[in-house]
Amino acid sequence: MLTVLLILIPLVAGLVTFGLKGSGPKALGLVASLASLAVTIAALFQFRTAPDTLQLTANWIPQLGAQFSFGMDGMGLMLCLLTAISFLLIFIVIYNRDYERPNSFYGLMLLSQAGLVGVFTAYDALLFYVFWELALIPVYFLCSLWGGEKRIPVTFKFFVYTFAGSLLMLVGLIYIYLQTPDHSFSYASFISGAVAPQDQSWLFWLFFVAFAIKMPVFPFHTWQPDTYEQSPTPVTMVLSGVMVKMGLFGVIRWLLPVLPKGAYMWSDVAIVLSIIGIIYASCIAIVQSDIKRLIAYSSIAHIGLMSAAIFTNNEQSLQGVMVQLFNHGINIIGLWIIVEIIQNRLKIKNLNEMGGIAQYAPGIAIFLVIISLANIALPLTNGFIGEFLMFSGLFQYNVWFMAVAGLGIILAAVYTLNMVQKVIFGQSNGLTETTTDLKSNELLVLIIIVGMILVFGFYPKPMLELVSGTTELVNKVY
Amino acid sequence: MIHLVWLVPFLPLLGFLVNGLGRRYLSKSLAGIVGSGAVLAAFVISLLIFLEVKTPGFQAQVVPLFDFISAGSLHIPFAFQVDQLSALFLLIITGVGSLIHIYSTSYMHDESSEGFARYFAYLNLFVFSMLILVLGANYVMMFIGWEGVGLCSYLLIGFWFKNTNYNNAAKKAFVMNRIGDLGFLLGIFTMIVHFGSVSFPEVFERAAALGEGSKVIPVIAILLFVGAAGKSAQLPLYTWLPDAMAGPTPVSALIHAATMVTAGIYMIARSNILYTLAPSIQTIVAVIGLATAVLAATIALKQDDIKKVLAYSTVSQLGYMFLALGVGAYTTAVFHVMTHAFFKALLFLGSGSVIHAMGGEQNINKMGGLKKYMPVTHVTFLIGCLAIAGIPGLSGFFSKDEILAETFISNKLMYAIALITALMTAFYMFRLYYITFCGKFRGTHEQEHHLHESPAAITIPLIILAVLSVVGGYIGLPEVLGHSVLKEYLAPVFAPSAPFVHAHEHLSHNTEWLLMGLSSLLVIITIFFARSWYRNYEDNGEPRTGIAKVLENKWYVDELYDAIIVKPLMMLSRFFEEAIEKSGIDRLVNGVGRGVHWGSQQVRLLQSGQVGFYIFAMVIGMVVLFVIGFLLK
Amino acid sequence: MPVQYYIFLSIALFCIGVMGVLMRRNAIIIFMCVELMLNAVNLLLVAFSKMWADAGRVDAGGAQIFVFFIMVVAAAEVAAGLAIIVMVYRNSQSVDINIMNRLKN
Incomplete structure (x- = not known):
């Protein structure tokens, strides 16, 4: 019941928001995201005591064998939590920003939240596909209506690219559906092992490309830096913090259990692509002068590590990935919030024009440093635990893969510290001297983020326990 | 007392939080008291722990706090291990740390009160990380501290963040350390794969079970050594340390001389069994240590920045310690860590006192004749120089001489090179001393007018460290002179590797006397050389040429x-x-899009608007479909 | 009479209709040819209906229902189509379909 409520709250609130005026959309957005968070936390408690009550199945299209089947496991719950927290933080931080047509803006944001939660909770392949697309559409409108100068071609590319991937996945879904003994889209029949091994080999690519575009994995990533750069920053936060997790989630929830042999067959290729992506994106990040593009490439590198770790067929790394899904989301949203604040104050994105902000806005500086350190996985921040486990799994899969991927740690330090230095350290200039420090809502959001960074960095046990059930399930099938 | 060990790192953490969060509200004196007090309290607890550990027959104790990571079959607790080695390091860190904190209250007094509190917050955070490093009961805990100290080093080198060069130095330190950290991490993963654990007792036990000739142990040993080389500034990863002198001088004393850079030595001493079981790697350690020692010593000969000389001297001394580790003399290496902590901290703090008096000037060509203005600094600095040079009776003599003796047993050529390095050390240290403190003052009049002895908060730590530099060596007397307390104290730590050490020859007392006499004599001659060249040094301002330029x-x-x-x-x-x-x-990607666009434009031409053509196309289409259907049947 | 005869006649009528639609330019003739094709189908439906009835199928008459449908649709079509042609003629003084390419561009 709670699961459905989690989708309905943002969906209904989003639709209602379209009709509101003035500051109504802001308020409703805030209330709806708070309510979502509350429901998610309630679900978290229920998951501990009675996990079965989170499942819900109802008839949808019986002729096709498609059902409204929602449910939550540890990973889904954690991603729902990430979604709820992210949207709440985003709504708080943009509370005193003004967007044109706020009703549409907030409405679309809430609709995308509904789509995301749907993706994370759907236990029916067709339903999953529907939500997969549903989450994309509002984001398309958000980018193309409120984006930067080059928003139209960039958003078009983003949409067509991801949509092409989705269609490949749809073909795969239908093929598997036809193979299932009871002609059903339900998760249980999909993972029952009905797909012949030789089919799994090519089906793997249909799914992998769809998910790889979403993540994105090298060489399917070129939509991402442009889109992150051109989107309005709140949308970039949704995209990089939550939406790219759809791809990784898809691999863990659907690809590995449904096509275990295919994944096993192609794991080397997938890992090599991911590792190339790590090094490649890290190198490019070093020479970026646009802060948004720098963070975009840094995100590609981090996602590359996660995607490599998924295919190692190792319990530790899978657990690491799932923990990192959440932690990477928090960290990258934190970074974007800093970017949003700097852009709000200075209206620039070029790193070379910044500098010396630490003297005038020490608050921004401190938070940027802490979040950057979490981004480069310093121990006792939340980024460490996931990366440690992922690297450990990768090492057990192949030592040399890990050694090459490990270079990413060094390169990450280079580009992240470069960014920190250029933004907050050094001499100030006429522009950066005008920087005003954090406002109370921004401070609140950043304190929450840093709090999570430190708490989960010091004590990651609850998170690891939450996802361990999912690991066991995947490992059993895989 | 042992179960309260968590208080030792917790107190500096508390100090960090108080100073960090309250940096706008705390006055300077309050921030100083909080910062120094936290470390001083940690020192007192460390002392109590040490007294307990020091009793003969003490067994290493693990104090688990909570489960840190548990994923699959991997369980890593957040736990502290108290044994002889960690207790000794606790004392060094908190002891020297407290002195440097007290020193800093005066040295950093010109900062704004916010910067002052920020400084103490970083310094406390550093002490916390360093304590985690030495207290950790497994390699992951050590890694946490390892990266933590790297971070603090980064923050403190770049403390004056307006200066881009300082920031670059900080960044360089962090990145180079990360290169080493990658090696460390790979070493940890190898342990996880082959030993299934990262906790010290289990790893050592399983390594000992594998015995000599195992293929895994050398791999782990070399990977850990990569980490150690990064943190302890060994070839080829040493270049960050001299640049790290951009930080405030007390930071250089604490982090880049006394404690953090010795983490590598701690790590190898802690993992002694792994190295004992991998003799080939030991040789590599010894060779790299010696090479670093020589290289850094040559560079130190021609540096003009007071802190740069000391920095290269530190690199060189660290090389010495690795040499000791490489020849299997773990106790000696730890002994040298300790004595080095005393005299190098003393020298750095002394140089800080000089720089303070000179109004920030660091170039020794602009100094000279300071002994009459700064008597306390002068005497203590001289003691430091004598100690590092290895004048008999001072702490440096005992530890360095033991390293030389152990090297002599293992390899005569290495001994010769190490001895020459020792002479170079004596030479550049006294060059530094004579140029700085003797001769005429070469700075501006304004600077001369301001010259003064530093306040008590600076001189008292100097005096304490000078006393320690003198007497610190007596806990490790060589066999000919008596009994090494330290060796006996640390014996349990190195006990696991004892069965695997090849019984090596012991030096006869005569040889030992001879070696000692030889090195002392040569050192004293070298010092006189330095005295005759630099006693009345005049800066002629000519650029150096040839080899001197290369060294500069x-x-x-x-x-x-x-x-x-x-x-x-x-x-x-x-x-x-x-x-x-x-x-x-x-x-x-865009080409695909453009291709579709172009193709559509071509196909669009078919839409001619001629209804007849459409119908014709339709009929043709139907006929084709019929034919295909017919053929397929 | 064997059903083949009806089939051949019907094919012939249908092909004449198709060729007429394709080759003639006069809209009214095209219109009539379309009717011809419809009626070729009607003929076929009736013929098959008879064939199945002779074979003893009781539900064979159903095919003839379709014929009525087609006739009704054809009638409606004539009503709409002729009206369009009349309007085209009024506008352009011609019923030549080649001038009706205004949708292009």
Whole structure:
């Protein structure tokens, strides 16, 4: 019941928001995201005591064998939590920003939240596909209506690219559906092992490309830096913090259990692509002068590590990935919030024009440093635990893969510290001297983020326990 | 008392939080009291723990706090281990740390009160990380501290963040440390795969069970050594340490001389069994240590920045410690860590006192004749120089001489090189001393007018450290002179490797006397040389030529690294960005789009508007379908 | 009479209709040819209906229902189509379909 409520709250609130005026959309957005968070936390408690009550199945299209089947496991719950927290933080931080047509803006944001939660909770392949697309559409409108100068071609590319991937996945879904003994889209029949091994080999690519575009994995990533750069920053936060997790989630929830042999067959290729992506994106990040593009490439590198770790067929790394899904989301949203604040104050994105902000806005500086350190996985921040486990799994899969991927740690330090230095350290200039420090809502959001960074960095046990059930399930099938 | 060990790192953490969060509200004196008090309290607890550990027959104790990571079969607790080695390091860290904190209250007094509190917050955070490093009961805990101290080093080197050069130095330190950290991490993973655990007792037990000749142990040993080389500034990862002198001088004393850079030695001493079981790696450690010692000593001969001389001296001394580790003399290495902590902290703090008096000037060519203005600094600095040079009776003599003796047993050629390095050490230290404190003052009149002895908060730590530099060596007397308390105390730590050490010859007492006499004599002659050359030093301002120029420019190693690593990396990145990303992949992706666009434009022409053509096409289409259907049947 | 005869006649009528539609430019003739094709189908439906009825199928008459449908649709079509042609003629003084390419561009 709670699961459905989690989708309905943002969906209904989003639709209602379209009709509101003035500051109504802001308020409703805030209330709806708070309510979502509350429901998610309630679900978290229920998951501990009675996990079965989170499942819900109802008839949808019986002729096709498609059902409204929602449910939550540890990973889904954690991603729902990430979604709820992210949207709440985003709504708080943009509370005193003004967007044109706020009703549409907030409405679309809430609709995308509904789509995301749907993706994370759907236990029916067709339903999953529907939500997969549903989450994309509002984001398309958000980018193309409120984006930067080059928003139209960039958003078009983003949409067509991801949509092409989705269609490949749809073909795969239908093929598997036809193979299932009871002609059903339900998760249980999909993972029952009905797909012949030789089919799994090519089906793997249909799914992998769809998910790889979403993540994105090298060489399917070129939509991402442009889109992150051109989107309005709140949308970039949704995209990089939550939406790219759809791809990784898809691999863990659907690809590995449904096509275990295919994944096993192609794991080397997938890992090599991911590792190339790590090094490649890290190198490019070093020479970026646009802060948004720098963070975009840094995100590609981090996602590359996660995607490599998924295919190692190792319990530790899978657990690491799932923990990192959440932690990477928090960290990258934190970074974007800093970017949003700097852009709000200075209206620039070029790193070379910044500098010396630490003297005038020490608050921004401190938070940027802490979040950057979490981004480069310093121990006792939340980024460490996931990366440690992922690297450990990768090492057990192949030592040399890990050694090459490990270079990413060094390169990450280079580009992240470069960014920190250029933004907050050094001499100030006429522009950066005008920087005003954090406002109370921004401070609140950043304190929450840093709090999570430190708490989960010091004590990651609850998170690891939450996802361990999912690991066991995947490992059993895989 | 042992179960309260968590208080030791917790107190500096508390100090960090108080100073960090309250930096706007705390007055300078309050921030100083909180910062120093936290470390001092930690020192008192460490002392109590030490007294307990020091009793004979004490067994290492593990104090678990909570489960840190548990994933699959891997369980890593957040736990502290108290044994002889960690207790000794606790004392060094908190003891020298407290002195430096007290010193800093005066040295950093010119900062704004916010900067002052920030400084103490970082310093406390450093002490916390360093304590985690030495207290951790497994390699992951050690790694946490390991990266933590790297972070604090980064923050403190770049403490004056307006200066871009300082920031670059900080960044360089962090990145070079990360290179080492990658090796460390790989070592940890190898342990996880082959031993299934990262906790010290289990790893050592399983390593000992594998015995000599195992293929895994050398791999782990070399990977850990890569980490150690990064943190302890050994070849080829040493270049960050001299640059790290950009930080405030007390930071250089604490982090870049006394404690953090000795983490590598701690790590190898802690993992002694792994190295004992991998003799080939031991040789590598010894060779790299010796090479670093020589290289850094040569560079130190021609540096003009007071802190740079001390920095290269530190690199060189660290090389000495690795040499000791490499020849299997773990106790001696730890002994030298301790004595080095005393006299190098003393020298750095003394140089800080000089720099303070000179109004920030660090070039020794602009100093001279300071002994009459700063008597306390002068005497203590002289004691430091005598100790590091290895004058008999002072702490440096005992530890350095033991390293030389152990090297002599293991390899005569190495001994000769190490001895020459020791002489170079004596030479550059006394060059520094004579140029700085003797002769005429060469600075400006204004500077001369301001010269003064530093306040008590600076001189008292200097005096305490000077006393320790003198007497610190007596806990490790060589066999000919008596009994090494330290060796006996540390014996349980190195007990696991004892069965695997090949019974090596013991030096006869005569040889030992001879070696001692030889090195002492040569050192004293060298000092007189330095005295005759630099006693009345005049800066003629001529640029150096030939080998002196090469040494002044540090063998051009920085330039070399720039040419073979940094520039190619940047070129590669640009190539990725310009050639592959923009003209390659992205063009391909856009090409697909453009192809579809072009194709559509061609197909569009079919829509001629002629109804007859449409119908014709329709009929043809149907006929074709019929034919296909017919053929397929 | 064997059903083949009806089939051949019907094919012949249908092909004449198709060729007429394709080759003639006069809209009214095209219109009539379309009717011809419809009626070729009607003929076929009736013929098959008879064939199945002779074979003893009780539900064979159903095919003839379709014929009525087609006739009704054809009638409606004539009503709409002729009206269009009349309007086209009024506008352009011609019923030549080649001038009706205004949708292009």
